[in-house]
Amino acid sequence: MALCLLPQVAHATGVSAGTLIQNTASATYTSGAASGSVTSNTVTLKVDELLDVAVAGLTTTPVATGATTAVLEYRITNTGNGPEAFNVIVNPSVAGNNFDAVVQSVVIDSNGNGTYEPGVDTVLASGSPTPALAADASLKTFVIVALPAGATDGQTSQVRLTAEAVTGTGTPGTSFSGQGEGGGDAVVGASGASANGLDALIASLASVALTKSAVIVDPFGGSKPVPGAVVTYTLVASVSGSGQVDGLHITDAYPTGTTYQASSLKLEGAALTDASDADAGLASGTGIDVNLGTVAGGTTKTVKFDVKIN
Incomplete structure (x- = not known):
């Protein structure tokens, strides 16, 4: 398994584990x-392995997420003096959260390019540790999360990633006999062989309000709903929120007792064809359907069409 060895951001403590000091x-x-x-006589000492780790959340501003997943980024650095693998624990339930994100996977940056690449980077199976990191080596780790049901626009949350030395953790000075590099002992360092970092995300969602109005022009120049009068319906979709909506359609069935007026369908004042073709509109025998696709919050879309009272 390839490792992502990032630029050094921390330094291992002292002489490498397993080194023989002779005098x-x-x-x-x-x-x-x-x-x-x-x-x-010559006195020989074998340097024990010091178990230490640092974890940093790399997201400087909350990651906005809506219908798609969010990618949170962390760096795990082996600050001990010997090679060590680390167990990774992800906790989305952090005090102060407005919601707890749904953790989908933990992924390591296997090719070391610093970018999350689905299908290329290695997904850590549940309970599996990272590959062993040499002293001073860092591993970029991605946590893929999604919004839970019930999250609302603008709510924030944090996700904590903890890395723990596979050899063991504990209070500084705790020793694991014979488990260090080169057969020496492994000794817990100042970090307790466990460290954590936080990344933040923010819900970026949108909602739709739809209003409908009608203007009537009767055959006598008035506005009475009499047979022969033409009714122009106006449908306004108002999208609010910091995110976007996808696959937005405006549909409306022709009222009973009326007949659709051919070629009257419009979007934002521009005429649409009635046929199912390249433009957004369709006027069938029963009603209209306008495909607005993806619409950002803070946007309104207006659809109009005419029917005649039979």
Whole structure:
């Protein structure tokens, strides 16, 4: 499994785990007319592995999400002095959240380009640790989340990612005999071999209000709904919110007792053809259908069509 080795943002603590530190003393002396020297035995120490980690949330502003998923970014850095893998725990239930995001997957940046690429980057199976990171190595990690049902526009939330050394965690100084690099001990460092970071997201949603009005022109120049009068219906879709709506259609059935007036269908004042073709409108034998597609919040769309009272 390829690792994403990002530029160093933290430094491992001291000498690399497993390094042998050796020292031999010597002494010189004189005795009468003679002089001499002696050396001591060599004392060898093997440097134990220090278990330390740092985690940073990389999202500087809340990630806006609506109908699609959001990608949150974190960096896990091995700040210990030996290679170590880390268990990753994602918690969307952070105090102060307006909603708790739905976690869909945890993904590591396998090719190291810093960009989330579905189908390319490696999804961490539930309960699986990261690959082992060398001292000072970092791994960019993506958490894919979605909005829960009931979230409303503008609500905010945080998601916490925690990385824990696979070898073990605990209070600083806790030792795991023989589990360090090179067969030495592994000792928990100042981080407790566990660290976490937060990323934020904000719900970006939209809603639609639809209003309908009618203007009547009768055959006598008045506005009475008598047989032969033409009724112009105006439908206004108002989209509000910071997000967008997708697949928005305005539909309306012709009222009983009326006949649609051919080629009267309009969107934003521009004529639409009645046929099912490249434009947004369709006037069938029973009603109209105007496909507005994706519409951003703060936008209004106006549709008009005419019927004649039979």
